[in-house]
Amino acid sequence: MLTPETIAIVKSTAPVLAEHGELLTRHFYTRMFTHNPEVLPFFNPTNQHKGSQQRALAGAIAAYAANIDNLGVLMGAVELIAQKHASLMIKPEHYPIVGANLLASIREVLGTAATDDIINAWAQAYGFLADILTKREAEIYADNSEAAGGWEGFRKFRLIRKETESLNIVSLYLQPADGLQLKTFKPGQYVTVRVTLPNGMTTMRNYSLSDKPGMDWYRISVKREKATVQSAPDGYVSNHLHDHFHIGDEVEIAPPCGEFCLDASKADKPLVLMAGGVGITPLISILKNALELDPQREILFIHACVDEEMQAFRQKLHSIEATHPNVRVHSRYSDRDHGTDDTKSFGLLSEEFLDAQISNRGADFYFCGPKPFMQIVYGVLKNWNIPTDQVHFEFFGPVQDLEAQPLSNAA
Template sequence: MVSPASRPYIDASVPVLREHGVTITRRFYGNMFAAHPELKNLFNMGNQASGAQQQSLAAAVFAYAANIDNAAALGPVVNRIVHKHASVGIRAEHYPIVGQHLLGAIKEVLGDAATEPLINAWAEAYGELADLLIDTERHLYAKAGVQPGQLRDMRVAEVRQQSENVRSFTLTPMDGEAAFDFKPGQYISVSVSFPDGHVQLRQYSLSDAPDADYLRISVKREPAGHETPQGEVSNWLHDNVQPGTILRVTHPFGEFTPDTESDRPIVLLSAGVGITPMISVLKRIAQVHPQRQVVFGHAARDAGHHPHQEDIKAAQAAMPQLKVATFYEHVAAADQAEPGFMQVEALPDWPRHEAEVYLCGPIGFMRAQWKNLLTAGVPSARLHREVFGPEMLDYLD
């Protein structure tokens, strides 16, 4: 709990962070990487180049300032952060480095407005947040039975083209032990070392039910955009990985874990490559409760960009109460799909006040579906989401 003396300065920072947050975080990252270039290996430099990481951190700092005494609001944010940190191997000794450069960036950007009492208040607040994250991450590493940054060698057993831009990779352990256990919805980080010596880690959702013999990930090839570079790791995986390739991966992490073990109705809605964790969920349900009522909705550009269609057909054959709805922006005559974007009214009916609804996809999809589901009468407590990439914490407002 931040002291009464510091609290007014934190409260006063809220409008300042709204106005200057991204400028502060840009300065923070620039200064930190200049002083500690080795830390670039822990950050997604593609998101750095696009500005997404700076915006995400600014949103997180703002959320912390605005809800510093609201544990219920901060809990889900902290949980998401610690799982991401564990997936890239953040350690306790990294936090003083971050704190030093974050406070330094606040001073640089705010100038004379960054008074000593304000900086001291933020030093106190950051220290409390760091202690919380360090302690939570320590317990998470211990529960997983791994050290921060620990990697495991996995051999690629199969490569399969799931759609025009998504390829799946089946990985088997090289140490003779069982594959990692995980909860459907979780992800692993894949570590890639490039010829110039730099290393990048990327998180990819596991796209099959848990199995002692293997893991499977599905990777979308990310092209360059108007303001974003092409996906460095995703393109490398598509261009270089074949059966027999050795990949180094982390233990599975992630707090987005839909309920697969009960027999209550469930709704799984996704768009684009957001289908990958939903396939893991669906295949697990088919194993343990094939009679369960499941609505599976997916939106894609067209049939050619719709991955894991074979997995969905197999689930339909095994699950008599599975209802599937597909939406394509561009529909061909032979497609069994609704035209256009996903519409709640075009989904199969489900008990709105009983079923848990899980969403995964791009932020635009998430924003639209969240609001549409609320309008359709789905209680907000029944809605759960996973966003790929840096998250703007206020995107549902």
């Protein structure tokens, strides 16, 4: 356990870390990749380039410092991190690398303000957190390897089917190359795909499983990632899977992970599922599984995207709606006016729009999508005082980022 002195010192640094968090984490990643390039395959270069990884880590450090005397409030974040680490095969031997570079970065960025007492306190605090994470990650590895059809590490899968879902999304149906049993998963979870780069190094990406559990394949639906700024490259893995991954080809996949999952204990409770763009992938799995648990379940599915051509699973959603009277699907298009009717509308997402669509505030809410979409939905549900146990979402970054956007609109 941490001593009261350590807790007091770490808490006293929270304001400084909040102020200089991104400077510290940018320095940290640059330092670690220079001193320990062997960890590069664990990180997404696009997230590094955009700064989202640095912001997420800065938020996590600040939250840990502020709540180190009440870690119960951070258990949700700890579970998210442990699941992400297990998906990437982070092991106990990686923690000393991160710890050494983090402590060195604190000293190098803060200078003389980083006294020996502060460095020693953070060393103890980091070690305490690392112990919590490695124990939970060991449980996840054990659960994945001991389950029927389970495994640990990476397993080769073969592409058996490839379907175009929209202008920029393709679905890949993957079966174990060894022909053995396939582990089931929780709807909403993701797998990690590992590919080899032209320079011989490997890189990994997480992709949500977009079909219901219990099939003899895993389906992932991959959005082609184009560079958002001129200095950044197109997404290597997504473009490789779109253009150069063909029927019969093999790829390495880690076991399913993730804590953004349908709560099966509430099978009779109304659902509101809200997706932004490719954020539909885990939600289509949740939708299918929810209807297997209770075909009569009341479900509203809202999909916000650019237009019909960019909308994945549009026909599949309406086919589900046609066979389930209690399911209602609404498409919200931001770019082109396709006219409006009961199933679609044109405009940006807003509280007024959501208020008109959502009549049952006692439902469970699940949502996933790009940051502006998430900010609007999160802000609306908070404004409606929806209890936290009814709100479920997947977001890369600190929750504080979701509270930074007005409720007016989102792309």
